[in-house]
Amino acid sequence: MKKVKVTFNHETCIGTGTCATLTTKYWQMGDDTKSQLIGGSLNKKTKVYELTTEVDDEDYSILKETQQFCPSQSISVKEIK
Ligand code: SF4
Numbered sequence: 001m002k003k004v005k006v007t008f009n010h011e012t013c014i015g016t017g018t019c020a021t022l023t024t025k026y027w028q029m030g031d032d033t034k035s036q037l038i039g040g041s042l043n044k045k046t047k048v049y050e051l052t053t054e055v056d057d058e059d060y061s062i063l064k065e066t067q068q069f070c071p072s073q074s075i076s077v078k079e080i081k
Pocket of ligand 1: 012013014015016017018019020034035069070071072073074075
């Protein structure tokens with residue numbers, strides 16, 4: 001298992017739905033046509049949503065794909081030691 005921090009910038013999301021197509025475990029499309037980070041909470045200082053969680057290798061790969069394929073660079077996935 002890996003401990004990861006996922007961050008999501010709702011402001012810059014352009015609503016392509018790519019992340020939610022890759023996995024609905026972490027991403028869902030909201031009524032505002034933008035994505036939502038499931039279980040994420042808004043950091044009022046940085047204005048991005050954050051989720052710290054433990055994932056297996058498969059989920060880690062999928063999360064990294066959501067980062068890689070997000071066209072607006074709204075997603076960051078980093079392993080925490
Ligand atoms: S892939 Fe990026 S731009 Fe597209 S819905 Fe997800 S966060 Fe938004």
